[in-house]
Amino acid sequence: MDVITGNLDVYLQGMRRTAELSLSSFAMALVLGILVAAMRVSPVPPLRWAAATYVELVRNTPLLVLMFLFVFGFPSLGFTYSFYTSAIVVLTAYTGTFVAETVRSGINAVAKGQVEAARSIGLTFPGLLRIVVMPQALRTVVAPLGGIFIALLKNSSLAVVIAVPELTAAADRVGTASARFIPAYLGAAAAYLMLTIPSGVAVGWLERKVAIKR
Amino acid sequence: MPETKGRKRGWSFLPLLLALTMVAAACGDGDGADQAQDTTPTTAVPVPQFAAGTTMAALQQKGKIIVGTKFDQPGLGQKNPVNNQVEGFDVEIAKLIAVGIFGGTPETLGNKIEFIESTTPNREIFIENGTADIIVATYTINDARKQRIDFAGPYYIAGQDILVKTNDNSIRGVNDLAGKQVCSVRNSTPAANLERVAPQAQLTLFDQYSDCVSALRDGRVQAVSTDNSILLGFVHASPTEFKIVGNKFTDEPYGIGLKRGDTAFRTFINDRLEEIYRDGSWARAFGATLGRLGIPTPTPPAVDRYA
Amino acid sequence: MTAPFVADVLGPRGRRLTLIASVISGVLIVAALVVAYNRLSARGQLDASRWDPFTQWPVWRFLLLGLVTTVRVAMIAMAGAILVGALMALARLSRTRPLRWAGAAYVEFFRGVPLVLLVFFSYLGLPRYGVEISAFSALTLALIIYNGAVLGEIFRAGILSLDRGQSEAAYSLGMTYWQSMLLVIIPQAARRMVPAIVSQLVTLLKDTSLGAAIGFEELLRRARITGEFFINPLQALVVAAAIYVVVNFTLSRVARRLELRQRRRYQAGKIAVAGIEDLAVLQAQGPAEPVEAPRAVSA
Numbered sequence: 001m002d003v004i005t006g007n008l009d010v011y012l013q014g015m016r017r018t019a020e021l022s023l024s025s026f027a028m029a030l031v032l033g034i035l036v037a038a039m040r041v042s043p044v045p046p047l048r049w050a051a052a053t054y055v056e057l058v059r060n061t062p063l064l065v066l067m068f069l070f071v072f073g074f075p076s077l078g079f080t081y082s083f084y085t086s087a088i089v090v091l092t093a094y095t096g097t098f099v100a101e102t103v104r105s106g107i108n109a110v111a112k113g114q115v116e117a118a119r120s121i122g123l124t125f126p127g128l129l130r131i132v133v134m135p136q137a138l139r140t141v142v143a144p145l146g147g148i149f150i151a152l153l154k155n156s157s158l159a160v161v162i163a164v165p166e167l168t169a170a171a172d173r174v175g176t177a178s179a180r181f182i183p184a185y186l187g188a189a190a191a192y193l194m195l196t197i198p199s200g201v202a203v204g205w206l207e208r209k210v211a212i213k214r
Numbered sequence: 215m216p217e218t219k220g221r222k223r224g225w226s227f228l229p230l231l232l233a234l235t236m237v238a239a240a241c242g243d244g245d246g247a248d249q250a251q252d253t254t255p256t257t258a259v260p261v262p263q264f265a266a267g268t269t270m271a272a273l274q275q276k277g278k279i280i281v282g283t284k285f286d287q288p289g290l291g292q293k294n295p296v297n298n299q300v301e302g303f304d305v306e307i308a309k310l311i312a313v314g315i316f317g318g319t320p321e322t323l324g325n326k327i328e329f330i331e332s333t334t335p336n337r338e339i340f341i342e343n344g345t346a347d348i349i350v351a352t353y354t355i356n357d358a359r360k361q362r363i364d365f366a367g368p369y370y371i372a373g374q375d376i377l378v379k380t381n382d383n384s385i386r387g388v389n390d391l392a393g394k395q396v397c398s399v400r401n402s403t404p405a406a407n408l409e410r411v412a413p414q415a416q417l418t419l420f421d422q423y424s425d426c427v428s429a430l431r432d433g434r435v436q437a438v439s440t441d442n443s444i445l446l447g448f449v450h451a452s453p454t455e456f457k458i459v460g461n462k463f464t465d466e467p468y469g470i471g472l473k474r475g476d477t478a479f480r481t482f483i484n485d486r487l488e489e490i491y492r493d494g495s496w497a498r499a500f501g502a503t504l505g506r507l508g509i510p511t512p513t514p515p516a517v518d519r520y521a
Numbered sequence: 522m523t524a525p526f527v528a529d530v531l532g533p534r535g536r537r538l539t540l541i542a543s544v545i546s547g548v549l550i551v552a553a554l555v556v557a558y559n560r561l562s563a564r565g566q567l568d569a570s571r572w573d574p575f576t577q578w579p580v581w582r583f584l585l586l587g588l589v590t591t592v593r594v595a596m597i598a599m600a601g602a603i604l605v606g607a608l609m610a611l612a613r614l615s616r617t618r619p620l621r622w623a624g625a626a627y628v629e630f631f632r633g634v635p636l637v638l639l640v641f642f643s644y645l646g647l648p649r650y651g652v653e654i655s656a657f658s659a660l661t662l663a664l665i666i667y668n669g670a671v672l673g674e675i676f677r678a679g680i681l682s683l684d685r686g687q688s689e690a691a692y693s694l695g696m697t698y699w700q701s702m703l704l705v706i707i708p709q710a711a712r713r714m715v716p717a718i719v720s721q722l723v724t725l726l727k728d729t730s731l732g733a734a735i736g737f738e739e740l741l742r743r744a745r746i747t748g749e750f751f752i753n754p755l756q757a758l759v760v761a762a763a764i765y766v767v768v769n770f771t772l773s774r775v776a777r778r779l780e781l782r783q784r785r786r787y788q789a790g791k792i793a794v795a796g797i798e799d800l801a802v803l804q805a806q807g808p809a810e811p812v813e814a815p816r817a818v819s820a
Contacts, residue, residue: 075434080433163420
């Protein structure tokens, strides 16, 4: 296990990168997903169409394909970002689709009576979403959203293919340099567990806190 | 109503795709009948006998040799999707060695030789794990690698050089790399050399050189640095976009990687290399691959039978 | 597509606002598409030379055979994962504590680790133990281990989602634990889990693309090889993405239809397992009437 202890700084750096990647992408994916979910349930057809197309196209494509597309294909559209930024953009776009769908199921779960009551006091569509529907919808889907965050933590490992020095890349570096892959990867596995398991616990706590007591 | 629309749309794709894939499966993978051939007929080599217990005998018994090579380096080792074959100088050398084990000619080898993709970081690992029997993949001989595997050859001497965009005149040599973003491949000799001779350069590391070339094309990096033979392949493929600075600053002897300590196998491959130097197959292989990129055929390097 | 989320039919003001919003957003979307088109053709990405290789059958054959490989890996991995998942679920629901712990440990460990790590471990690490493993086997093994953990959770949620009355009735008839499991619980639970399994198959198909990271020639890797050979990486990736979208979209529709049929026929509730991405999509496509919010089974 000296391979791990000897390279602790590499692992820690990778862990930090992974955490940064995941947290920033998730924050943006939340915003994006809520927006997209709102678009999908709105009465404006072009918005619905655009949101649905985005969701279906992006979520049915493997994340690895999206990474390569963005990094090696998109510069032709004029967007050339650093690899780290590209990883964040791709992870945000991908995770955003699942957030959108989860939030949408949360919206569908809000009782129709709520919406009718909101309309009857004269709330407009954006208003009723903001004041009545979303708060209830979001509190219902905290657990699935937490699961999506954990999935994102793991998906961030794919950034290794676009030269982002996150945790899996760190393990790879240690493994190739020392030729001792098993301890190197086990170290990375332990590091990921140190990130995912506490996150799971935190999500459970959060869910209990905001649960709607019916 | 939306349901029926979705159902029709969804279902119509599936049978079409299924049909296509079934046809594809029935046809089987490409047969590779159309390869770039030179016109001089090669004389068939008789099947040799090997002492029992040697790797050569074991390979003969197994009936197949697994060769790790590159799949994305034009001129040296590149997979052609049209005929599903790997093509290039490394490939031809590997075939000539295989002929030394199985007899016949490179064209009659068939499935006695199997190529798998060994990316730069995986080459030692494949030999150590036994995933490949030999590695012929722009494999530079150096002492660090000799700690883990053995090398036969060299069979070609390349040199490290720099690739830039055609209209970029700010980089004339390795000293101009300071402060620039330079791309190379993880765990490769060129990357290690760059860290040594251009420590001020900002290194971006990928798994494949073709990714570096894409990054150069998109302006994410200003230069790609690796063996000039590899760079020439990319220039040949896109002559108006890139140019080689033309100032090689190292010597990169390409060797054939094999298991450490297998002296009999190493001697055999070295002997075979000298044989193909003598009978002209090496020169023919070069002319058919790297030669087409405009490199004049050099004299083959002397093999190094280190103790 | 979903019906618009409005409780009432819109009045004249609502209709007017919606019309204005539609026009504005429609124009914006078209403008964005036009800009994208112009930029692409300015960089030559729409040139025939870059798209020509995809008019040749051999190139399509190369790619479609990659798809066949992808599907083959997914099928084998799914079969293996179902076996492993079933074992894990039963272990976690068993009455012997060590079994429960073992099952929980397996699921927690392999669900908390990225799949790509498992793939690297199988391909580059296992051979150190003397195991000769091909890229195909390494990828399939990693997929089975990982999805076994995921399916284990799905199965457990499925079994737990059954009414307690079922097992109570079985016991009251004198059945043993195993008899009630095999004859009553599992057959009903299995039916409920089919949509979730099909949904997981979508994720599995996407995950096979990780083989590209170890040089395995499935669809993505073959698309990259094509892109490198013809120097058209963007076009090759777009074609590959299109193939993935078509296949996965179709599969998702199948999963959705299966779930609707279940809901109608068996009054089956939804199975919610935290962290399964494509399950979230399955649940989002709910009917217009309010359904109970999904109760997640925490891992």
